[in-house]
Amino acid sequence: MIWLTWRQHRQQALAGAIGLGLLALVLFVTHVGMAGTFNSTGLASCLSNPGRDCGALAETFDQHYRGLQFLAALFLVIPLLVGLFWGAPFVARELEQGTYRLVWTQSVTRRRWFSTKFAAVAGAALLGATAYAALVTWWTQMFVRIHASRFNPGFFDIRGMVPVAYILFALALGVLIGTLVRRTLPAMGLTLAAFVGVRVLVNIFARPHYMAAKITSFPVVPKGGGILVGGPDLANGWILNQVTVDRFGHLAYSGGGISFSPMLTSHCSGLIPPPPALPTPAQLSQCISHLGLRTVTTYQPAGRFWAFQGIESTIYVALAAALFLTAGWFVRRRIA
Numbered sequence: 001m002i003w004l005t006w007r008q009h010r011q012q013a014l015a016g017a018i019g020l021g022l023l024a025l026v027l028f029v030t031h032v033g034m035a036g037t038f039n040s041t042g043l044a045s046c047l048s049n050p051g052r053d054c055g056a057l058a059e060t061f062d063q064h065y066r067g068l069q070f071l072a073a074l075f076l077v078i079p080l081l082v083g084l085f086w087g088a089p090f091v092a093r094e095l096e097q098g099t100y101r102l103v104w105t106q107s108v109t110r111r112r113w114f115s116t117k118f119a120a121v122a123g124a125a126l127l128g129a130t131a132y133a134a135l136v137t138w139w140t141q142m143f144v145r146i147h148a149s150r151f152n153p154g155f156f157d158i159r160g161m162v163p164v165a166y167i168l169f170a171l172a173l174g175v176l177i178g179t180l181v182r183r184t185l186p187a188m189g190l191t192l193a194a195f196v197g198v199r200v201l202v203n204i205f206a207r208p209h210y211m212a213a214k215i216t217s218f219p220v221v222p223k224g225g226g227i228l229v230g231g232p233d234l235a236n237g238w239i240l241n242q243v244t245v246d247r248f249g250h251l252a253y254s255g256g257g258i259s260f261s262p263m264l265t266s267h268c269s270g271l272i273p274p275p276p277a278l279p280t281p282a283q284l285s286q287c288i289s290h291l292g293l294r295t296v297t298t299y300q301p302a303g304r305f306w307a308f309q310g311i312e313s314t315i316y317v318a319l320a321a322a323l324f325l326t327a328g329w330f331v332r333r334r335i336a
């Protein structure tokens with residue numbers, strides 16, 4: 001069975017190895033240039049000192065290498081490609097071409113045939129996925145330091161443990177759909193739709209609730225002629241919702257901070273001059289104190305990143321196991 005599995009899937013394994021090698025080469029070459037710029041411009045040392053304003057340096061670096069960030073979209077679809085080209089044809093091709101009749105009339109049982117093939121393919125996918133996740137996590141570390149949050153859309157999904165879980169899920173999903181549909185091309189289309197659908201549902205409806213979100217409230221305070229939002233440092237966390245309320249808890253503004261006009265003008269009559277006149281810092285301070293404005297933020301702390309990675313990885317690995325067992329049951333019981 002091992003020899004047969006290798007003969008059937010060696011082209012896929014070779015294509016995957018070549019693709020991973022090319023990806024590693026591209027990431028290594030581009031990383032050398034980015035790391036040189038990151039250090040020579042002083043951005044690395046600036047970010048190493050908490051409290052320093054590195055916005056200008058970070059913006060320059062981000063603009064210079066913005067063209068490379070398209071790779072993030074490529075990283076997002078790699079698990080799907082495994083499902084399409086490794087998973088969907090896994091059983092469907094055997095059924096479509098009729099070769100299963102010869103295989104299943106030999107001494108090898110259907111259970112052994114299916115489990116041996118899946119173990120070999122899943123093992124190869126696991127090795128490749130681990131290397132891929134390590135490469136991408138290493139390559140994106142400078143962008144993560146600049147953008148400050150590993151929870152940011154895109155960064156969370158291509159770093160750490162979750163890419164490995166996505167790949168195993170995509171593989172098992174393709175295998176099950178191919179087993180049910182029995183034709184390769186329709187199975188690939190359905191795998192695409194199902195994978196994207198599950199990912200969207202989990203990202204939108206499940207991920208924000210893996211752990212109970214924290215809520216913090218702090219005053220909006222005037223300082224240095226402008227409006228600053230005080231309170232804890234939320235830059236590295238995942239902000240789920242942020243609103244500004246008055247002293248009675250009534251919504252003043254959707255988002256952190258202040259909408260100067262017409263909100264302040266209408267609520268601070270006599271304190272804030274009407275447009276086009278601009279209020280002075282003292283007038284702003286009086287208005288904010290009069291309204292008792294506070295920013296209420298619902299967020300997931302940055303320290304929960306690895307907990308969220310573990311929870312999401314567990315979800316997708318469990319789904320992959322369930323899909324694999326279901327596909328195996330159909331192969332043994334339902335395919336004539």
